[in-house]
Amino acid sequence: MLPHDAGSYEDLTEKFDWDIPERFNIGVAICDVWAEKEPNREALVFVNEDGDIASYTYADLQRLSNQLANLLRSRGVQPGDRIGVLLPQRPATAYAHIAALKLGAISIPLFTLFGEEALEYRLRDSGAKVVITDQDGADKLAGLRDRLPELTTVFCVDGETGDAQDLASHMAGHEDTFEAFNTTPDDPAIIIYTSGTTGQPKGALHGHRVLLGHLPGVEMSHDFLGQPGDRIWTPADWAWIGGLLDVLMPALFLGVPVVACRFKKFTAEAAFELLQDQKIRNTFLPPTALKMMRQCENPLAHWKLDLRSVASGGETLGAELIDWGKKTFGLTINEFYGQTECNMVVSSCTRLMASRPGIMGRAVPGHRVAIVDDKGEELPAETLGNIAIKRPDPVMFLGYWNNPEATENKFAGDWLLTGDTGLCDADGWLRFVGRDDDVITSSGYRIGPGEIEDCLIKHPAVAMAGVVGKPDAQRTEIVKAYVVLKNGVEPSDTLAKEIANFVKTRLAAHEYPREVTFVDSLPLTTTGKVIRRALRARAEKEG
Secondary structure, three states, X not given: OOOOOOOOHHHHHHHOOOOOOOOOOHHHHHHXXXXXXXXXXXXXXXXXXXXXEEEEEHHHHHHHHHHHHHHHHHOOOOOOOEEEEEOOOOHHHHHHHHHHHHOOOEEXXXXXXXXXXXXXXXXXXXXXXXXXXXXXXXXXXXXXXXXXXXXXXXXXXXXXXXXXXXXXXXXXXXXXOOOOOOOOOOOEEEEEEOOOOOOOOOEEEEEOHHXXXXXXXXXXXXXXXXXXXXXXXXXXXXXXXXXXXXXXXXXXXXXXXXXXXXXXXXXXXXXHHHHHHOOOOEEEOOHHHHHHHHOOOOHHHOOOOOOOEEEEEOOOOOHHHHHHHHHHHOOOOEEEEEEOOEEEEEEOOOOOOOOOOOOOXXXXXXXXXXXXXXXXXXXXXXXXXXXXXXXXXXXXXXXXXXXXXXXXXXEEOOEEEEEEEEEEOOOOEEEEEEEXXXXXXXXXXXXXHHHHHHHHOOOOOEEEEEEEEEEEOOOEEEEEEEEEEOOOOOOOHHHHHHHHHHHHHHOOOOOOOOEEEEOOOOOEXXXXXXXXXXXXXXXXXXX
């Protein structure tokens, strides 16, 4: 944990040191430790889609996870076996992961919106033995069972259906005590599959130490999470590292109650209402969620918020969203950076240092982050290169599941190459420029799309935007923008020219979009990131 008495970033880094014990189990750390100290401490609050609210203590999570761990063991699950968790934000999602981890098994978070093909690939690749799911998930899995010979058991939280067995009734007959497997920090714990924006998704295998590796970044991005009265929520699904290891597990470890909510569909109005009604003090809001909430007219006239910290990551925030956040939340949004393989390694922290719009932040204490060339050589300040993290690092993945070649290709020497490009100044402030294949080369300039997208959404007519390079015989590429307009705004050639000129006068003449196309929606990954690869393919077809 971070030293909460630090008075500056320099003081923070000087005082921090890793404390990785010889034995560590995530399930025990986020559940049993608190259950033994303060069994009645609130751990989880579940707000279902009908508005009903249920509260769970650490003792509740311990009892449920112990019963499930005993059930799984009775079905032949051994340490190292893979357990799929195909559930939305709900209590069973939490205690399913806890049970698998206590058992020494490897949990696999799976997104409920995955189709059959995506589920089949992940379950086959991982060799999952058991899946814990709901009615919708059981229906999807029913057609896959004959193609997944290693999948022996499916439990359904909504009752028995087809080949899926009723989880609650089978758990009920088992003891509520369980002695957790004595894992080391390097023992495998979780496989999280990458978004798959290029090629097939790869399973990033993490050890139990990954939770300890996340804590400094989580604490820093929430201005020292774990203060009295803290209470956290995120719309990010717990199937992703941003929901599972940036919010759920660290908060439970720190004793911070987690609010789980199942929105039928995310809307700005629903998000604001939940923040108000549940008295949320801390929230992780991905940039896409922030952009949607920003479209809500005068939210402070309708909802009363009492937030202490707002963190965001996944895409660079620009000045527009930062300024909107100050007006709406009454505080500065802390930006953080990482990826599935090595997360929460860069962050801002307004309690210690003023934010710099367009700049991600500085290296989180305990992590060595630098800009390197393709061979892993560090580059001088203000030189564009690969954002990289040096190993060993507690938050870094153990490797890609059953893919040693891809693991080896991820590194240049001891530097993990994120696949992102960026810049670092002499004081260690890091700026994200773009994915390697996102950088636009136009008339000899290398242009990052993030800054242009940020400028575009400042235009009063623009709701969202995606920017890519379109092949051009004269300039190599031109900047092409795909724009989603706000409700009630009609597209026109005049508006397209106005928007292009808006960027030209605010950024630079070589960065404005020479083509603007209006679209109803943008292609997004399941984590809410713009799939620029899809936009580039569209731009190439347009000729």
